[in-house]
Amino acid sequence: MIEFLTGAVFVGFLASTIRLAVPLIFASLGEVFTQRSGILNLGLEGIMLIGSFIGFTAANLSGNLWVGVLAGMLSGLMIAIVIAVFDVTLGADQTIVGIMIVIAAQGLVTYLNNVIYKGGYVPPRIGGFTPIRIPLLADIPVIGDTFFNQNILVYIAFLLVPLFAVVLFKTTWGLRVRGVGEDPRSADAMGVNVFRTRYLALLFGGMMAGLGGAFLTLGYLGTFNDNITAGRGWIAIALVYFGQWNPYRVLAGALLFGGVNALQLRLQAQGANLPFQFMLMLPYVLTILVLIGISREGRGPAALCVPYRREVRT
Amino acid sequence: MTESPYRPASGIVEMIGITKRFGDVLANDRLDFSAQWGEVHALLGENGAGKTTLMSILSGLYRADAGQVRLRGNPAQIHSPRDAIEHGIGMVHQHFMLIKPFTVAENMVFGLKSPREPWLDLDGVAERVAELSNRYGLAVNPRARIQDLSVGAQQRVEIIKALYRGADILVLDEPTSVLTPQEAEELFKILRELAGQSHTVIFITHKLDEVIAVADRITVLRDGRRIATVGKAETDKADLARMMVGREVLFRLEKSSTTPGPEILAIKDLWAHGADGRPALRGLSFSLRAGEILGVAGVDGNGQGELAQVIMGTRRATAGHIYLDGKEVTHASPKERLMLGVGYIPEDRNAVGLIGSFSVGENTILNTHFSPPYARGIMLDRRAMVADAERLIREFDVKTAGHGERAARLSGGNLQKLVLAREVHRDPRALIAAQPTRGLDVGATEYVRRRLLEQRERGRAILLISADLEEVLTLSDRILVVYEGAMTGLLDAKDVEIGKLGLMMAGTKQPVAIH
Ligand SMILES: Nc1ncnc2c1ncn2[C@@H]1O[C@H](COP(=O)(O)OP(=O)(O)O)[C@@H](O)[C@H]1O
Ligand SMILES: [Mg+2]
Numbered sequence: 075m076i077e078f079l080t081g082a083v084f085v086g087f088l089a090s091t092i093r094l095a096v097p098l099i100f101a102s103l104g105e106v107f108t109q110r111s112g113i114l115n116l117g118l119e120g121i122m123l124i125g126s127f128i129g130f131t132a133a134n135l136s137g138n139l140w141v142g143v144l145a146g147m148l149s150g151l152m153i154a155i156v157i158a159v160f161d162v163t164l165g166a167d168q169t170i171v172g173i174m175i176v177i178a179a180q181g182l183v184t185y186l187n188n189v190i191y192k193g194g195y196v197p198p199r200i201g202g203f204t205p206i207r208i209p210l211l212a213d214i215p216v217i218g219d220t221f222f223n224q225n226i227l228v229y230i231a232f233l234l235v236p237l238f239a240v241v242l243f244k245t246t247w248g249l250r251v252r253g254v255g256e257d258p259r260s261a262d263a264m265g266v267n268v269f270r271t272r273y274l275a276l277l278f279g280g281m282m283a284g285l286g287g288a289f290l291t292l293g294y295l296g297t298f299n300d301n302i303t304a305g306r307g308w309i310a311i312a313l314v315y316f317g318q319w320n321p322y323r324v325l326a327g328a329l330l331f332g333g334v335n336a337l338q339l340r341l342q343a344q345g346a347n348l349p350f351q352f353m354l355m356l357p358y359v360l361t362i363l364v365l366i367g368i369s370r371e372g373r374g375p376a377a378l379c380v381p382y383r384r385e386v387r388t
Numbered sequence: 389m390t391e392s393p394y395r396p397a398s399g400i401v402e403m404i405g406i407t408k409r410f411g412d413v414l415a416n417d418r419l420d421f422s423a424q425w426g427e428v429h430a431l432l433g434e435n436g437a438g439k440t441t442l443m444s445i446l447s448g449l450y451r452a453d454a455g456q457v458r459l460r461g462n463p464a465q466i467h468s469p470r471d472a473i474e475h476g477i478g479m480v481h482q483h484f485m486l487i488k489p490f491t492v493a494e495n496m497v498f499g500l501k502s503p504r505e506p507w508l509d510l511d512g513v514a515e516r517v518a519e520l521s522n523r524y525g526l527a528v529n530p531r532a533r534i535q536d537l538s539v540g541a542q543q544r545v546e547i548i549k550a551l552y553r554g555a556d557i558l559v560l561d562e563p564t565s566v567l568t569p570q571e572a573e574e575l576f577k578i579l580r581e582l583a584g585q586s587h588t589v590i591f592i593t594h595k596l597d598e599v600i601a602v603a604d605r606i607t608v609l610r611d612g613r614r615i616a617t618v619g620k621a622e623t624d625k626a627d628l629a630r631m632m633v634g635r636e637v638l639f640r641l642e643k644s645s646t647t648p649g650p651e652i653l654a655i656k657d658l659w660a661h662g663a664d665g666r667p668a669l670r671g672l673s674f675s676l677r678a679g680e681i682l683g684v685a686g687v688d689g690n691g692q693g694e695l696a697q698v699i700m701g702t703r704r705a706t707a708g709h710i711y712l713d714g715k716e717v718t719h720a721s722p723k724e725r726l727m728l729g730v731g732y733i734p735e736d737r738n739a740v741g742l743i744g745s746f747s748v749g750e751n752t753i754l755n756t757h758f759s760p761p762y763a764r765g766i767m768l769d770r771r772a773m774v775a776d777a778e779r780l781i782r783e784f785d786v787k788t789a790g791h792g793e794r795a796a797r798l799s800g801g802n803l804q805k806l807v808l809a810r811e812v813h814r815d816p817r818a819l820i821a822a823q824p825t826r827g828l829d830v831g832a833t834e835y836v837r838r839r840l841l842e843q844r845e846r847g848r849a850i851l852l853i854s855a856d857l858e859e860v861l862t863l864s865d866r867i868l869v870v871y872e873g874a875m876t877g878l879l880d881a882k883d884v885e886i887g888k889l890g891l892m893m894a895g896t897k898q899p900v901a902i903h
Binding site for chain 2: 244245246247248249250252253256257259260261262263264265266267376384385
């Protein structure tokens with residue numbers, strides 16, 4: 075343990091923690107907005123999977139990583155449009171819609187993977203995003219290599235956290251989103267278009283989940299397989315509750331998950347004397363336990379999951 | 389029909405031939421309505437007459453099936469609340485349209501463009517709010533959170549919000565139902581003031597005294613139709629009542645004098661939390677005796693609902709004691725309390741009192757089905773149920789197709805009669821009646837009140853919880869005044885001063901005069 079905490083191994087651990095947290099940061103931040111508007115998008119797991127697949131494929135075909143990133147985001151947006159039609163326009167049960175989306179996405183990706191890559195593990199074909207050293211800052215011991223020698227998407231993810239917090243709490247748009255999630259009827263009576271606000275929040279959340287998925291293939295693994303998301307979409311939703319619908323707290327949750335995951339990978343590599351399935355389970359179990367411990371006092375948006383219809387009395 | 393001062397062409401608001409249906413219900417039936425510039429116009433009608441529907445159409449919340457709206461002489465297309473706001477219409481709904489966790493300032497600008505777009509500019513808002521506050525005597529603190537404000541203060545926020553958004557046509561839906569008599573007086577002054585300063589005020593109510601106190605003209609609705617529009621000078625209460633109800637209203641309840649018997653229900657230092665987790669009852673103590681009606685007076689939302697629930701056992705007491713006939717029942721289950729002789733007319737008859745998808749007959753045995761004659765072992769004796777149900781339907785004049793009809797199809801008044809019939813039939817020694825006439829028409833109201841008095845004469849103990857002050861005053865022997873879950877006074881109903889009662893309802897503690 076002592077040697078673990080020193081030098082290169084520790085830096086590697088921290089850097090990996092951060093990279094493992096990034097897809098969750100993207101997806102959870104988007105979901106914070108969606109839920110703040112009163113919509114529970116349970117489909118993140120499916121959107122991330124599609125985003126990773128489409129992102130990877132588009133990057134491969136075009137040979138351009140940014141095309142991949144954009145394609146991943148766009149695919150997330152498209153799925154979110156479908157969800158929005160059901161959740162917002164038709165007022166369907168948001169839980170059922172989310173689960174259906176995940177199942178459909180998993181089926182679709184398995185099928186496409188079979189058709190395009192003949193199924194199974196896809197060996198790296200594209201280089202993925204490479205780290206960018208930020209001069210001076212990257213020379214700080216431990217911290218430098220951890221935080222300032224990452225790829226561009228990692229930097230973007232971390233910059234988005236304060237940016238989203240500001241949008242949510244300091245702008246008129248943020249106020250509208252929060253109001254619609256608290257009390258859509260009052261929001262409507264005050265002249266805010268509840269449907270448009272919820273559509274925007276949901277589409278935005280879908281795009282962010284697509285980005286999170288694309289990061290998995292383009293910013294982290296550089297490869298694709300059927301189970302690449304491995305439940306991260308579900309964790310991202312849990313993080314939103316854990317983070318009390320607040321971007322900073324969501325970041326903390328994502329880092330916790332990333333940390334435990336990174337630790338588990340390292341212990342496996344060092345040949346720790348435990349079945350690897352148990353190791354894989356560890357970050358999920360620990361994150362959930364922490365969630366249960368912390369989020370009990372939580373109070374989400376009052377109208378979360380409640381469809382709004384103007385002329386129907388409640 | 390009196391038509392004299394009604395000149396459609398002179399209206400700032402004109403609604404012509406408005407029709408609105410909700411399923412089978414014709415809420416507005418080819419309604420014409422017109423309000424003039426600078427007047428206070430009362431929209432009078434019984435519950436369900438279609439007042440809220442008509443004004444919700446004006447404010448864009450509902451879309452009319454037919455008819456047109458003209459504002460300031462021009463046709464207006466109002467498809468959403470936003471359109472209405474842009475036309476200078478502001479509505480203070482009966483259930484306030486405020487976002488509770490937000491501050492007053494945030495509610496003011498919610499949905500509006502900011503001068504510093506995209507940034508919120510709450511300091512600028514505070515100034516404007518202060519200015520409006522002063523001008524109309526509407527005291528509010530822009531930094532306060534709505535959920536921490538009293539209902540009266542929330543109402544002021546609603547009015548300022550409408551003015552802040554530039555409304556010069558202000559609609560208020562039953563605004564006094566949440567106010568003490570003094571607060572209502574103040575509100576009337578503000579409304580007169582607004583009308584004097586070139587606003588048009590449309591004031592929805594079903595209370596005749598208010599109409600006489602504040603309106604210039606009155607439009608009476610009944611069953612979705614306009615019965616008349618009259619100037620205040622050319623009408624009086626009796627006239628208005630006749631138009632509103634559709635028949636002569638003369639009832640005066642006969643209340644015989646009784647001598648209260650032994651104590652049936654005793655409440656000692658009772659505490660409980662509300663749905664929001666904050667204390668809703670704070671150390672309430674009182675006793676209820678046989679043959680008396682103890683009325684609980686207070687502005688809605690001061691713990692009355694929680695009190696009924698705690699007595700019935702559907703809400704947990706956090707401290708204190710409840711005794712029934714001297715036996716402690718603080719921790720007894722609701723069923724045990726029912727068996728011990730407590731009857732309950734819950735505030736929300738649809739959610740708590742009845743099961744809409746069950747038949748009328750099944751509803752009459754909801755809380756007795758487990759004992760004879762309805763239960764025979766584990767089997768239900770439907771014949772016994774049907775026999776009793778038919779008797780109750782006849783005896784309590786419940787208008788229904790029969791015991792087999794689904795309860796959800798009954799009107800509010802008949803549902804309430806059904807609950808009343810069931811509870812009275814069980815012959816409980818103590819009856820908790822929470823808002824027993826809320827939402828009922830005059831006929832049904834009168835009926836329910838007579839039945840309650842009848843139970844009193846039979847020596848039953850009745851706790852009457854009602855937001856209708858007049859009801860509390862006419863039915864009660866003693867009046868318990870509550871404010872924020874604590875007692876602020878206990879009065880003998882024979883010599884109540886309304887002014888003093890109002891002060892107690894607003895939280896001024898008075899020495900307990902009697903016990
Ligand atoms: N949103 C709604 N859905 C179904 N029925 C409604 C709705 N709003 C009003 N109604 C019905 O329309 C009628 C008129 O209601 P309302 O306008 O609220 O009356 P008022 O305000 O005069 O008491 C009532 O029978 C009521 O039950
Ligand atoms: Mg109404």
